Amino acid sequence: MVSDLSRRFPNRSTLNRAALATAGAAALGVGYASLIERNAFALREATMPVLAPGSATLRVLHISDLHMMPNQKLKQNWLRELDRLDPDLVVNTGDNLSHMKSVPAVVQSMGGLLARPGLFVFGSNDYFAPKPKNPMKYFKKEHRRVLGAPLPWADLRAAFTERGWLDVTHVHRELEVAGVRIDAAGVDDPHLQRDRYDTIAGPPNPLAQLKLGITHSPEPRVLDRFADDGYDLVLAGHTHGGQLCLPFYGALVTNCQLDRSRVKGPSRWGAHTRLHVSAGVGTSPYAPARFCCRPEATLLTLVPAPREETTSGRGSAAVESAVLGR
Template identity: 75%
Template structure:
């Protein structure tokens, strides 16, 4: 005969487990996914003697029209007065979200900017089996077409430059910059041969852009002598474990580089943004806050290191879908 005390203990343990699960899910879906953070990194990649450059990296907004808190937070980023804005795609999560994205970016669109698109600029999200993310080569499932042409027109009309499969040369705050980008490698749209070759050696900064940080693309940028590549897509793992980190990267990048600054090859730096949004069908983050990053690029000198700190802007009330 089973001791009633044992049954009561087992029932309490089960209830506690369920309670923790509900609390964790509530935290991930209501609190952390709206706990936007601004990260600061200092990265030494410029030619000696160049003036430091402040670059705001935004990625993976996954915007829907009703996400007012996210829109308000993003609109505050213009007060940082960055020298250059880089957007590495996945702006949309709804066919009617273009006005929301444009309004949120606001004054940032009047600053020098470069962009490439991701799969969720071209196609809407769809429900997926979450275990598929543990298979790096799982079949891609596309949703309805999204109005990426309208978004591109809005960006370019305000002065941002589309870096997709083209090489751009510009001067930003006295820093001669060469930038090249590829379309999203995650869905096989990259055509690196359209930008291959060593960039202008007179440039102070050689910048690469891609939505998904696929190693085959990063290798090509490194071989051609680029200083820094900016990417998004990974969401920083989105659901991470304390002491372990990201469970997956949703691409062929290793987990150690799932977000932040790392080295690729002997001289190139890589910055992967954990992004600001999630799919509407997986609206949760755990131990991986949504972020934008202000990169301060400085000249290379002996003994330089990369520094990182996180800054939370004033907290906002939790946002629901």
């Protein structure tokens, strides 16, 4: 009988070895996520059919969620290299700061990109510093926001606008870039309930070849408004792509009301509007880890939409799949 029980139940030394192995694997995972993948910056590329028929191709660099700390030299050097991509337009969807002294680091990191046409809105971590929080709160879509000390967002805004970038917070901006006429509008951060879509409500200029919506957090209530008004493309950040993801499953949370299937990359929102969510470049200093979700910027190649889609609001599934690379 004793022999049978021994075979059925592992002894204490076996349990100890299993516990040590589990702890070791967990330590390796944490080390990889915090030391390696968090700094394994990547460039994502995607082609999106959103322009009016006959338009020239437009290359847009979408950057988001830098969460910059002054001493993050590796991140700063990688960002400076992005200017070599020679984008026609840069769109920054917020959360640039994580420290009171981060503005110079962000500006220097943007480098030559600030000499290119640019559009931006801000996110919560442009206005307020991050604070430690219980990570389990991210699994509750409705939870009390924990805000830190005010950050020098006005200084960052001045630095961007002095170099020619346009703040699209609650305003329309019309510009021509690389031969493409753009009507762009944005909202303040929906994550903090600062969005006031009514200030930009209504259809954009019908003569624009690209009708572009910009927001930090991709909250469905805001995306619906952009789609209802006829925007071709909406750019957002905030989600960090889930930040900590599982193989073959993906993101555990989105940190907003957006569903997990759209947590990063291109997708559709309604019949006509496309959405692109950046997985972002950084992390909060209080959660400095990424797993199965590398930090990234995205080079979007915008091309004319199929003619049947521009007339009916629907494109063929085959065209959609081919162009989005799915």
